[in-house]
Structures are given as C-alpha cells and as structure tokens.
Amino acid sequence: MISIRNLDVWYRSDAGEVHAVRGIDIEIKKGEFYTLLGPSGCGKTTTLRALAGLERPEGGEIRIADQVVYAEKTNTNIPPYDRELGMVFQSYAIWPHMNVFENVAFPLRELPKKMPEKQVKELVLRALDLVQLHGLENRAAPYLSGGQQQRLALARAIVNGPRVLLLDEPLSNLDAKLREETRRELRALVKRLGITTVFVTHDQLEALTMSDRVAVMKDGVIAQEGTPKEIYHAPVNRFVAEFIGTANFLEGTVAAVDVGEGLGTVTCGEGLLSSVLPEGVTPGERVSVVVRPEDIELRGKECASEPGMNVMPARVQDLVFIGESLDCTLNAWGQKLRFRAHPSSELCVDDMVNICLPPSRCRAVMGHSEVVVKEAAEKQ
Numbered sequence: 001m002i003s004i005r006n007l008d009v010w011y012r013s014d015a016g017e018v019h020a021v022r023g024i025d026i027e028i029k030k031g032e033f034y035t036l037l038g039p040s041g042c043g044k045t046t047t048l049r050a051l052a053g054l055e056r057p058e059g060g061e062i063r064i065a066d067q068v069v070y071a072e073k074t075n076t077n078i079p080p081y082d083r084e085l086g087m088v089f090q091s092y093a094i095w096p097h098m099n100v101f102e103n104v105a106f107p108l109r110e111l112p113k114k115m116p117e118k119q120v121k122e123l124v125l126r127a128l129d130l131v132q133l134h135g136l137e138n139r140a141a142p143y144l145s146g147g148q149q150q151r152l153a154l155a156r157a158i159v160n161g162p163r164v165l166l167l168d169e170p171l172s173n174l175d176a177k178l179r180e181e182t183r184r185e186l187r188a189l190v191k192r193l194g195i196t197t198v199f200v201t202h203d204q205l206e207a208l209t210m211s212d213r214v215a216v217m218k219d220g221v222i223a224q225e226g227t228p229k230e231i232y233h234a235p236v237n238r239f240v241a242e243f244i245g246t247a248n249f250l251e252g253t254v255a256a257v258d259v260g261e262g263l264g265t266v267t268c269g270e271g272l273l274s275s276v277l278p279e280g281v282t283p284g285e286r287v288s289v290v291v292r293p294e295d296i297e298l299r300g301k302e303c304a305s306e307p308g309m310n311v312m313p314a315r316v317q318d319l320v321f322i323g324e325s326l327d328c329t330l331n332a333w334g335q336k337l338r339f340r341a342h343p344s345s346e347l348c349v350d351d352m353v354n355i356c357l358p359p360s361r362c363r364a365v366m367g368h369s370e371v372v373v374k375e376a377a378e379k380q
Helices: 044-052 100-109 117-130 146-158 176-193 204-210 228-233 238-243 370-379
Strands: 002-013 016-028 033-037 059-064 067-071 085-088 164-168 196-201 213-218 221-226 248-256 263-268 271-276 286-291 297-299 311-321 326-332 335-341 352-356 363-366
Touching: 002 044, 016 044, 016 213, 016 221, 033 044, 033 176, 033 204, 044 059, 044 085, 044 164, 044 196, 085 146, 100 117, 100 146, 117 146, 146 164, 146 176, 176 204, 196 204, 204 228, 213 228, 213 238, 221 228, 221 238, 238 248, 238 286, 238 363, 248 271, 248 335, 263 286, 271 363, 326 352
Parallel strands: 033 196, 033 213, 085 164, 164 196
Antiparallel strands: 002 016, 002 059, 059 067, 213 221, 248 263, 248 286, 263 271, 286 363, 297 352, 311 326, 311 352, 326 335
C-alpha cells in the first residue's frame, strides 16, 4: 500500500544543514496500523510530513498504492491535496470560528468538483457518528472538550474516505485516563474502516498497544522494525531496549557462544549468565544482557543453585508501592536490578532473596553503557 525507498530529507537550521532522514526504507501493507516511534529529533515527524507532501525530500521515492507521489529521479512531487490522505495534527488544527459540522465539511467543500449539499450532509453526519460526536454538529468548536476536539479532527480526516490516514501525535494533549480510552477507540475505528494508518509518537505505550508494526527511529534511521512483541522482547540493540519499556542491563563479556538451545554464556560481575546471544558474536566481546523487570522470578532458599537457570542471591535495596505492583531495586552480583513483585508481597528493605533470570528471557545486545565504556577507557 505504501512504499518508501531510500528516503533522504535535509533541512536548514541555525546550526547548519541537518540530515533529518537518512535513506530509510519502509513497506506498509493495506489496512495496517504502522507506527513511527522515537525520541524528539529522530526523524519520525519529518518522515510523516514527507509522506503527506508537506516536506519535499532530497532523494528517494514514495509510492501510495499504485501512484508514485514523489520520486527524485523523475522529479515527481504530487501536491498534498492530490495524495488522497487524511491527517490529524498534534494541535488538531480545528477552525475556531466554525461549528462542528462546518469543520468536518470543510475538506468536502474544498474539492475541485463541487459536491451536492445533501451528500456533504450525509458524509459529515456519518463521520461524526463514527467518532461518537453525533448530536454536537451545531456546537461551536472551541466549546468542545479536549477529547471531543481530538475526535472532531479525526472526523474531518476521514470524512472523504482517504486512502491513508496520517496521525501526528494526536493523543499528546489528552490527560492520562482519556488517552488510554482514546487509544482503544482510535485503533478499533481505523481497523473497522480498514484505513491504512501511519502513526507518529514518542510514547512507547501508545506504540505497543495500538500498532500492527513499529519502526523505532534514531538519528534519522530505523533502529529496529517489527511487531510490538518483537520490539519489546527481542530488541536488537541497547538503544531499542532502553527506549521501549523498563529494562535491566547486566554488563559483561561473552564466555561461550553455543551451550545448547540457542543460548550462550556471559560473564557478569560475580557469575556466569546463560543468555540468548546476538548473531555473529564471539567470546571475549563486551555485551549488555537485557532482562525485563517482570521476567525476574523469586525463588525459595532451597533453589539457591540451579545449574543453567541463572539463580543468584540478591539484596533488596529499595521498595516503592505503585498500586498494581511493588517496584523493587535489587543488588545482585554487584549490579542493580529492577524487579516487580505482587503488591501484597511482604518484602522489606535489606531482605536477602534468591532470584531467577530465565535464560530464554535474557537477551544480550552489543555494547555497554556509556559509564562502563568510560570506566574501561580510563583503566587502559
């Protein structure tokens, strides 16, 4: 449905020219909910604006369905209004001097071929019904709540049946509870309509809960692309692991590459850790073993040593009650680990416990933290 090949976008700033998007390739299937995720300045919004025709790239090709909308080689650049897109901006861009009906009707009234008023009314009321704003068509736009304004912007984006829906952080202005409700409603709506959707956000939870596939961006390139589960459970590098969710990192060096069942071993602090290793790694290389807090298991005293199961003693350093869980900081093998216990747990600070880091849930990625690298350099 959407094909982006070797896309390059530059822009000028006070510091000079910035290479905002660096030769990325993206393929999005029809009806897919695809998310560009990353920190500020990573190039995600620039990519979306290039797809919309609001930014002119310096290289590459963009194809929507069977239409080439941008191509450097043929000097093709179809204007935004001819790309059959709907877009919801972060600010919503609602016309304050128009009521709800007229805001949604605006793109229909601006079509090159005049649409009969009866058809305009039918399409507007259908769009308002889809976003649950039926009955508010005569209300002045400024008198809508934040959630209603977001729905109004969405109704305007889908009223003329676009081929592609572009969403530029549309939930960032909502409070936490409303954002959670809107996430579910928005995904359900676009899936029901079958609209191919490209969503931009810096919020990892939005990306994980709404997307069919996610592209994590950094410095104008795609660091990793995959399903939410792949991105979360199998990060390919330290940046992705740190950016998505909460992660523990145990710094170490590879001791052995193949010890069976697709696992290797890593020397971490005071012990040896069984872990999934990245392809091509060799003994002696520095790695960071990623373990999610929810994957750590408490074990009884009788399980102080289980060969190959990554069981180790730990001391509870800190406890924070956060309602749905008890957020614990542990010290194990001289390294700090985050662990989530059940909120009814009777753990106390300074308790000694045995923990298990299941080998299949431990994943080594190349490189160490900046602190560890700096310390190693100082020793040399």
